[in-house]
Each structure stands twice: as structure tokens, then as C-alpha cells.
Amino acid sequence: MPRAVVVVPMHNEATVVADVVTELLTSFPVVVCVDDGSTDDSAAVARAAGAVVVPHPTNLGQGAALETGIRFALSLPAAEYVVTFDADGQHDVADARAMVERAAFRDLQVVLGSRFLGASREVPLARRLLLSGAVRFTRRTTGLALTDAHNGLRVLRRDAAEAVRLRLHGMSHASEILTLLARGGFSVEEHPVTIRYTDYSRTKGQRGYNALNILFDLAVNRMRAAA
DSSP: OOOEEEEEEESSOTTTHHHHHHHHTTTOSEEEEEEESOSSSHHHHHHHHTOEEEEESSOOOHHHHHHHHHHHHHTSTTOOEEEEOOSSSOSOHHHHHHHHHHHHHTTOSEEEEETTTTTOOOOOHHHHHHHHHHHHHHHHHHOOOOSOSOOSOEEEEHHHHHHOOOOOOSTTHHHHHHHHHHHHTOOEEEEEOOOOOOHHHHHHSOOTTHHHHHHHHHHHHHHHHHO
16 A cells, blocks of 8 residues: 555544554554644553654644644655544544555545445434535535535545645634645545544534634635635
8 A cells, every 4th residue: 555644633532542543553654643732641642552743732723733744744755645534533444544545546636535425324413414514515615526525534645735734723624625625626536434423522523503613714714815
């Protein structure tokens, strides 16, 4: 398999991140955990499990953690692909591996995970409604015909990863990534993935009212781009 570096943003994930890192290292040679100002032992736990840990002194947001992790991954000359992977245990490493293989086999620059093409069942109703709105918004603003707009499992080939420079540090980074990919004209395909909804991952997920914050951040970012 091509050399891929996995970037895992984490904030107070000490109870689960060791299992995530251990599982990832069975398929990927390098796992980079960006500790986004955790107040628990996330950094020590991830490091003990075998991850490279890059710290943020304070909590800056998941978008900022991904930006830091992607830049770190690209500093490694052998990295051909960057994989983004959530720290809460909801993603399947087999899906990440299959997405990298798909990107290499089909010469794709971007492969995005979609829970609505895969076997993700019992998607909470509030999450389903939020994601449905996000998909419609993404299709209208980017032209990308996606089925899932806020999935944290992504594969970016080096050239695409270099073009993804995030300015939105909160949860609106997911929409910003898609905007940047569409603007760059990169080849994009979705891949069916499984999302494991546990009590823990539900508590870490977005609240419905965050949709308003995301829309506000995106509107501000568009005005900055136009200025």
C-alpha cells in the first residue's frame, strides 16, 4: 500500500485514543495525534500507544488540529497520502485502508468517506437531519455531488493535501475542506464507510445548533475570500 500518514485530532480522548492508535498502527506506519489542548492524559496515552504527538498549548478547535496535523504529515518526505481519522473510535481502520487503496488504484486525488453509502445504521435522527442540510448546502455551494458532507474519514493525495489550508478552526472546517477541494478542481470520489455510534461518540458529536455557527463561519470566510 502507498505510504500514508494518519492524522488524528484529539481533545480529551484519553479513554479511547490508545485503542484507536493501536488499531491504526496495524495498517499504517505513522499515526500523528494532534493534542488540541487536552486537560486529561490524551497526549501521554497516545504517545505510549505508538503515535507521534504534536501538541497545541490551548484548545484551538478541530479545524486547527487538522491543519497542524496535515502540515506535519507533509513535512515527512515519504508521505504520499494524508488520512484524517477521528479519535473517538467511530471509524473503521479497514475503511481507511480501502480508501487509500482506491485512491492509488484509480489515481484519485481525494477519497471521502460516506456513511450513507456504507453500513452505518442507527444514525441518530438529529444527526441525520443536520447532515441532510449540510449535503444540500455543499452541493449548492461547491457543485460536488456528495452524499455525506461532514465525515471525518478522508484520504488526500499529497497534492490535494498541500492545497488544503484551513482558516476555519472550529467544526466548520469540514465544509471549508470541500470548498477548497472543489475550487482546486481535484478528482474526488466517495467510498462507503461504517460509522460506529457509541454512547461515547454521541457525546462527542456536534449539537444541532452548531449548524448555525458553521453557516456563520462559512459566510465570513467567503467574504474574506472575496475581499
